Amino acid sequence: MIRAAGRVARFEYMRHVRSKQFLGTTFGMPVFMLLIGGFAAWSGSTAQNATAHPWGYVAAGLPPAAADVLAATDLRPFTDVKTAAAALAAGTVGGYAAHDGALGFRVTAWEPLPDGVSDSLSEAIRAEALSAAPPALRAAFDEPATIVYALAAAPDHVRSADTLWATLAVAFAVPLALTLAVLFSTTLLVTAVAEEKANRLIECLATSVAPLALVGGKVVGLGLLALTQLGIWAAGAAAAAVVGLRLGVPGATVAAMPWPTVALAGIWLIGGYLVQAALVVGLGIAIGEPREAQQVAGFASLGLVLPFSLAGLLVFRPASPAAVWLSILPLTSPVAMPIRLLLSAVPLQQAVLSAALLALTAVLALWAAGAVFRWAMLRPPIRWRRRVNAALP
Amino acid sequence: MTLPRWPRVATIAGREFAWHLRRKSFLLTTFGLPVVGLIVGGATLMVGTGVAVEVGAAVGRALEVDELRRSADAPRIGWVDAADGGADDAAAPAADDAFRAFADVDDAGVALAAGEVDSVFVVPSDYPRRHDVVRLARSWAPPSGDVGAVTDRLRLRVWPDAPPAVTAAMVRPQQRIDVDLVAPPANVAAEAEAAAGADDPSRLMLVLAVGLLLYTTIFTASSYLMQSVTTEKENRVIEVLLTSVSPLELLVGKVTGLGMLGGLQLLIWGGFGLLSLNVGAVFIAAAATIRFGPTVLMLAAVYFLFGYLFYASLMGAVGALVPSFQESGPLTFVVLLPAWLPFFVLELLMRQPNGTLGRALSLFPPTAPLVMMLRLSSGPVPAWEVALSLALLIAGAAAVLALAARVFATNQLLAGEAFNLRRGVAVLMGRS
Numbered sequence: 001m002i003r004a005a006g007r008v009a010r011f012e013y014m015r016h017v018r019s020k021q022f023l024g025t026t027f028g029m030p031v032f033m034l035l036i037g038g039f040a041a042w043s044g045s046t047a048q049n050a051t052a053h054p055w056g057y058v059a060a061g062l063p064p065a066a067a068d069v070l071a072a073t074d075l076r077p078f079t080d081v082k083t084a085a086a087a088l089a090a091g092t093v094g095g096y097a098a099h100d101g102a103l104g105f106r107v108t109a110w111e112p113l114p115d116g117v118s119d120s121l122s123e124a125i126r127a128e129a130l131s132a133a134p135p136a137l138r139a140a141f142d143e144p145a146t147i148v149y150a151l152a153a154a155p156d157h158v159r160s161a162d163t164l165w166a167t168l169a170v171a172f173a174v175p176l177a178l179t180l181a182v183l184f185s186t187t188l189l190v191t192a193v194a195e196e197k198a199n200r201l202i203e204c205l206a207t208s209v210a211p212l213a214l215v216g217g218k219v220v221g222l223g224l225l226a227l228t229q230l231g232i233w234a235a236g237a238a239a240a241a242v243v244g245l246r247l248g249v250p251g252a253t254v255a256a257m258p259w260p261t262v263a264l265a266g267i268w269l270i271g272g273y274l275v276q277a278a279l280v281v282g283l284g285i286a287i288g289e290p291r292e293a294q295q296v297a298g299f300a301s302l303g304l305v306l307p308f309s310l311a312g313l314l315v316f317r318p319a320s321p322a323a324v325w326l327s328i329l330p331l332t333s334p335v336a337m338p339i340r341l342l343l344s345a346v347p348l349q350q351a352v353l354s355a356a357l358l359a360l361t362a363v364l365a366l367w368a369a370g371a372v373f374r375w376a377m378l379r380p381p382i383r384w385r386r387r388v389n390a391a392l393p
Numbered sequence: 394m395t396l397p398r399w400p401r402v403a404t405i406a407g408r409e410f411a412w413h414l415r416r417k418s419f420l421l422t423t424f425g426l427p428v429v430g431l432i433v434g435g436a437t438l439m440v441g442t443g444v445a446v447e448v449g450a451a452v453g454r455a456l457e458v459d460e461l462r463r464s465a466d467a468p469r470i471g472w473v474d475a476a477d478g479g480a481d482d483a484a485a486p487a488a489d490d491a492f493r494a495f496a497d498v499d500d501a502g503v504a505l506a507a508g509e510v511d512s513v514f515v516v517p518s519d520y521p522r523r524h525d526v527v528r529l530a531r532s533w534a535p536p537s538g539d540v541g542a543v544t545d546r547l548r549l550r551v552w553p554d555a556p557p558a559v560t561a562a563m564v565r566p567q568q569r570i571d572v573d574l575v576a577p578p579a580n581v582a583a584e585a586e587a588a589a590g591a592d593d594p595s596r597l598m599l600v601l602a603v604g605l606l607l608y609t610t611i612f613t614a615s616s617y618l619m620q621s622v623t624t625e626k627e628n629r630v631i632e633v634l635l636t637s638v639s640p641l642e643l644l645v646g647k648v649t650g651l652g653m654l655g656g657l658q659l660l661i662w663g664g665f666g667l668l669s670l671n672v673g674a675v676f677i678a679a680a681a682t683i684r685f686g687p688t689v690l691m692l693a694a695v696y697f698l699f700g701y702l703f704y705a706s707l708m709g710a711v712g713a714l715v716p717s718f719q720e721s722g723p724l725t726f727v728v729l730l731p732a733w734l735p736f737f738v739l740e741l742l743m744r745q746p747n748g749t750l751g752r753a754l755s756l757f758p759p760t761a762p763l764v765m766m767l768r769l770s771s772g773p774v775p776a777w778e779v780a781l782s783l784a785l786l787i788a789g790a791a792a793v794l795a796l797a798a799r800v801f802a803t804n805q806l807l808a809g810e811a812f813n814l815r816r817g818v819a820v821l822m823g824r825s
Contacts, residue, residue: 036737043738053581091578097570103562104569110577113570122566129562137552141563144547145516145526147540152505152513152529155498164535312461315534322455344532 008217272334405646758789
């Protein structure tokens, strides 16, 4: 049976991996997202600093520390207030800032203060304040501590702030990858099954392949397809980060990431995919009509969406009863448990219980999908609307 | 291209309207969605009475909603600092109530586990010689405002005699910037008005209202349109139809009938909205839009109409090009992509409605309905720009309609082949 399932998996994988839809989505989507993301980022940044006209500052009376900061900006210097006011009245500048003599600025403008100008003035104020500190204390006054982070359960195992942000990103990227894989592959899965049932091809297949092998083969083949897609996306993202971005993520941060825990989270990814895929295949076979089966498949993935909507609880209160239950129940644990594992110290017994329940559910779901297959193979597609109408008085 | 025979168009439009009107999926969407809204609205109104309060409070407690909000707004900070002799003795710039001193890390850890504090900061005994302060928490979640509060506190440890103004300037420099807004010079008054109104909620409301109306109608009606075309292609009914009507008549009839259906759906949803929402609030919102004047509102209707025609024709063409409804997804995505473009740059458009990007997008037919509404609601727009934008939109809609009719040409509807780019281009060039 395993050999037959392997053949089915290979057929499904090869059939889809060469399809235009797969290639278009796999290679086109990252390019599209980069373009849209870049465009939106440019737009947001431009909007934040958008000024209809240049802005300026009055150099007279400016303390040296603040003058040094403002000289390095795009702000236009004016020798005195009179010149600046004349430029404002002529509409050549949107506003100007003059030092108030007491660690502050007075801004006169007809445009709302842009964020970029506000940031520059704030930096000048801080520089001036810092210059007032005794030279021996200046560095410590500017940055009085290096904060490092640890869990209360393990105070000696500290991480930097950069590592915290990177861990948070990975903690959500892992279950998000699962959700994307599930959405992508189950759509293909449900359509393939429903179409094969509609055109009766599945009956021919069933003469030579056991139902469980057929179902298992499809689930594994399309799961591998989703993994291929995610792998290509991850490799692309890593290449972009290394080559183009050098996002300021230092090697130490990458090395300090909890990679063994990320690998451990793979258990929930695989289990979650198997449960969802088996559910969707079972529904697809039972319903038979591709359009309706796709709608039902959407409902099946709701369990994966729920933990995302309670992300605050999982991140800030990972040991609360609700978070613990979310990470143990098989429909929500594939998303909730990786987040908890990566962001907190999960008791071993909870992790084992969650993994065991998920594995059991996956086995049961695959078995049930095979049973549904046997039961529903020769039945016509279920017309749910007709059934509901018939049941109504 | 010959003009359509209008009685036949009317017959097709009437048939499409009546047939889809009776569909259970239409009835379910049209009435089911508002009923769910009414139920949810009713449940919301019931909050404050009996069971609803109990259930809501229990769910809130289980999800620790209040606690999460409180810890984000006002974190409670545990403080272990042997050298300082306890946090309560230290002078602190702000939020002293937030700090609680502990004698050692173990006591602080117990309080942290019990939820009495949100984080604990352990200051080394040889601070500031040793610079590392450890923050203990229940998860690896990135810190919130507690780190800033602790940094401010430590700054006073470094230089206890720091003048308050200096400390305040280090902590919150932006609060030391006084802004005096003056009247703009006459030559830039229009620009200043547009920039000042960037955050005006009524502008945003009008743009979002037009966007919502346009997109809801597009997505509802065009989905029906594509489904109708692909179904008739699959079951070959379309071949029978084309013996008595031209492709253009068929397309215009379908677009009109399903547009009316989308309009009806919007009216029903609007009626339910009035019923279920606060009626007073709806009228206040409507009154707020009056300040835009009848011309802007009339132009909104015109842009909405031709915007719908533009996109519905495109979707009809997609329906004619693809062999089945399931395979329409990628092409639909590409075709509707320009409709989302203004939302990606909305902030920039709100701040500079008359900038280069705003002008370009208000002339570009796929984005004109939304962007021109935004510009019109932010101040006067030169009449020639409005006229040019409308002319381009109408010409664009007519061109798309003509192209769609070409795609609708009989041989395409009969072929039943899978869509590919070369074939699509050949059809549009009239070579297929």
